[in-house]
Amino acid sequence: MENVDLSVGSGGKGMREFIKMVVSYLKNEILSELHDSAFLEMDRGIGFTTDSFVVDPIFFPGGDIGKLAVAGTFNDLVVSGIEPKYLSLSFIIEEGFSMDDMKRILDSIKKETIECGVKIVTGDTKVVRRGEAHRIYINTSGVGRLIKKPSLSLKNGDAIILTGPIGEHAASVMVARGEYELEGEILTDCASMKFLLPLWGKGAFWMRDITRGGLATVTCELSRGAGAPILIDEELIPISEPVRTLSEFLGIDPLYLACEGRALIVSRKERSKAIISSLKKSGQRQACAIGEVGGPGRKGEAILRTRAGGFRLLEELTGELLPRIC
Amino acid sequence: MENVDLSVGSGGKGMREFIKMVVSYLKNEILSELHDSAFLEMDRGIGFTTDSFVVDPIFFPGGDIGKLAVAGTFNDLVVSGIEPKYLSLSFIIEEGFSMDDMKRILDSIKKETIECGVKIVTGDTKVVRRGEAHRIYINTSGVGRLIKKPSLSLKNGDAIILTGPIGEHAASVMVARGEYELEGEILTDCASMKFLLPLWGKGAFWMRDITRGGLATVTCELSRGAGAPILIDEELIPISEPVRTLSEFLGIDPLYLACEGRALIVSRKERSKAIISSLKKSGQRQACAIGEVGGPGRKGEAILRTRAGGFRLLEELTGELLPRIC
Numbered sequence: 001m002e003n004v005d006l007s008v009g010s011g012g013k014g015m016r017e018f019i020k021m022v023v024s025y026l027k028n029e030i031l032s033e034l035h036d037s038a039f040l041e042m043d044r045g046i047g048f049t050t051d052s053f054v055v056d057p058i059f060f061p062g063g064d065i066g067k068l069a070v071a072g073t074f075n076d077l078v079v080s081g082i083e084p085k086y087l088s089l090s091f092i093i094e095e096g097f098s099m100d101d102m103k104r105i106l107d108s109i110k111k112e113t114i115e116c117g118v119k120i121v122t123g124d125t126k127v128v129r130r131g132e133a134h135r136i137y138i139n140t141s142g143v144g145r146l147i148k149k150p151s152l153s154l155k156n157g158d159a160i161i162l163t164g165p166i167g168e169h170a171a172s173v174m175v176a177r178g179e180y181e182l183e184g185e186i187l188t189d190c191a192s193m194k195f196l197l198p199l200w201g202k203g204a205f206w207m208r209d210i211t212r213g214g215l216a217t218v219t220c221e222l223s224r225g226a227g228a229p230i231l232i233d234e235e236l237i238p239i240s241e242p243v244r245t246l247s248e249f250l251g252i253d254p255l256y257l258a259c260e261g262r263a264l265i266v267s268r269k270e271r272s273k274a275i276i277s278s279l280k281k282s283g284q285r286q287a288c289a290i291g292e293v294g295g296p297g298r299k300g301e302a303i304l305r306t307r308a309g310g311f312r313l314l315e316e317l318t319g320e321l322l323p324r325i326c
Numbered sequence: 327m328e329n330v331d332l333s334v335g336s337g338g339k340g341m342r343e344f345i346k347m348v349v350s351y352l353k354n355e356i357l358s359e360l361h362d363s364a365f366l367e368m369d370r371g372i373g374f375t376t377d378s379f380v381v382d383p384i385f386f387p388g389g390d391i392g393k394l395a396v397a398g399t400f401n402d403l404v405v406s407g408i409e410p411k412y413l414s415l416s417f418i419i420e421e422g423f424s425m426d427d428m429k430r431i432l433d434s435i436k437k438e439t440i441e442c443g444v445k446i447v448t449g450d451t452k453v454v455r456r457g458e459a460h461r462i463y464i465n466t467s468g469v470g471r472l473i474k475k476p477s478l479s480l481k482n483g484d485a486i487i488l489t490g491p492i493g494e495h496a497a498s499v500m501v502a503r504g505e506y507e508l509e510g511e512i513l514t515d516c517a518s519m520k521f522l523l524p525l526w527g528k529g530a531f532w533m534r535d536i537t538r539g540g541l542a543t544v545t546c547e548l549s550r551g552a553g554a555p556i557l558i559d560e561e562l563i564p565i566s567e568p569v570r571t572l573s574e575f576l577g578i579d580p581l582y583l584a585c586e587g588r589a590l591i592v593s594r595k596e597r598s599k600a601i602i603s604s605l606k607k608s609g610q611r612q613a614c615a616i617g618e619v620g621g622p623g624r625k626g627e628a629i630l631r632t633r634a635g636g637f638r639l640l641e642e643l644t645g646e647l648l649p650r651i652c
Contacts, residue, residue: 025432030447050414088376097330106351121356121364132460141467
């Protein structure tokens with residue numbers, strides 16, 4: 001790749017190769033683990049993560065870039081087995097950005113930090129000239145206390161659990177952009193997944209928030225990372241009617257649509273019922289098992305049992321489906 | 327202010343008011359301290375800071391945005407009495423950005439982290455479409471171990487120490503932009519100030535890196551923050567010949583020019599000699615005392631004794647001298 005193309009920000013293959021290249025420069029034993037969060041040995045275990053948010057539009061039904069910036073980094077820590085404590089907040093703002101919008105975003109950040117129980121403790125602001133950014137970009141980094149380090153030691157029969165319907169964030173943003181006409185609006189699923197934290201004590205041993213690249217890409221990362229076959233069942237994957245309609249209309253596979261408040265969880269089979277029941281009690285009413293470790297795939301392969309009963313090899317996202325989704 | 331103007335990113339008054347507004351939304355006891363780094367109570371004391379870098383051009387004599395992104399965050403921690411340990415690294419890249427430039431920046435980041443003895447342990451990459459960013463923006467956040475919490479308990483006679491000549495970073499970037507013709511180039515002062523760390527054990531009790539807003543703004547922050555009068559002496563402030571020439575040519579006061587490898591240090595008078603001698607030994611050959619707490623100002627005022635022998639009230643930067651200097 002001679003120039004950065006949009007696939008580098010896709011959450012899929014282009015991005016994985018870019019990250020590999022970056023890590024080849026900066027490698028150390030912590031970075032090379034390539035978790036969403038770093039595990040730091042300082043006194044006791046501390047976790048540390050970072051995320052920049054460039055979503056367009058900055059306001060969308062059910063959320064905005066401020067809520068997303070808090071929830072996104074919060075979720076990165078939580079799925080890494082880290083209890084989030086402190087966030088940083090850094091703005092890159094285009095000259096002329098409306099102060100009313102700024103305050104609306106700050107309000108939303110404030111609400112979400114209260115909701116999550118985290119504190120913003122340090123920040124930075126840069127302003128660039130008109131045309132050097134598009135409205136506002138936000139970086140949040142997060143620090144927390146390690147509860148349990150995730151494990152990729154999968155064995156056949158382990159349960160693959162999904163916390164809720166997929167693709168609502170991407171669909172919400174696509175409709176909000178006004179590029180597609182759709183009756184009504186789709187609410188984003190963007191939310192802090194605080195409810196995941198207690199699951200680390202209930203037998204969950206691996207989690208990942210489903211963002212860029214969607215469920216398919218996360219499932220591929222899991223199977224490849226663990227070197228295990230995974231089988232997920234299309235019929236079991238909850239998708240709302242509006243997301244399904246939009247996907248069909250656009251000819252997009254909803255398995256590649258980004259969420260911002262959904263996670264994939266792995267546990268031993270015998271612990272999955274308790275985990276799903278806990279998810280439901282905390283409001284994730286459509287939480288369910290969507291598959292298991294094993295099936296017809298080879299080691300490192302993720303396979304989808306289609307609605308029609310066939311099997312399809314899942315591939316991570318290549319190229320870029322939708323720039324600036326988060 | 328109805329819309330964000332460039333003064334919000336200036337390091338001066340516009341920025342201070344913006345930060346005050348932001349903090350009014352997000353206030354908690356740690357953020358409200360408004361240190362460059364947050365002091366976190368986790369097991370033992372941990373420090374946490376963040377900074378986004380949008381410098382234009384991304385390559386300038388003696389440095390680039392990569393070196394700056396490591397050194398800037400490293401320095402923010404060090405002047406806060408924190409020994410830097412871990413950095414995050416987050417890119418916002420404009421589609422089409424050259425991979426050669428990307429690798430040059432990564433190389434520079436790598437060199438600087440080795441130089442500093444810090445590790446990059448987590449990261450993120452976003453790509454935006456052409457015209458939605460200007461080449462590349464980098465956020466680094468940093469975590470480290472608290473050595474000594476800075477104090478603003480100044481008393482009359484305390485020494486105000488400057489580590490080296492001012493304004494070289496801003497001058498370097500201005501010339502590199504090609505807006506001003508100047509014979510030769512000016513090297514940036516951009517560097518990690520590792521040499522500051524041992525000074526916390528030698529009587530330094532307050533430090534600040536001199537960045538946006540320049541020496542004048544930092545001095546005002548110190549006097550206002552401590553509620554003490556400060557007197558600094560223009561004649562004692564080291565300024566290189568090229569920086570002086572450029573400032574005169576442009577009619578700019580060099581006291582407002584940004585550095586990226588200089589700091590202001592406060593110590594009791596009797597410790598200042600040892601501190602300056604330590605600075606010189608570590609290569610800061612022009613380190614010197616430039617003033618003291620006290621003088622003709624009122625509490626909270628910073629006064630400059632001019633070369634001509636008069637006194638001038640220093641004001642923090644208002645408006646924006648130079649967008650995208652860091």
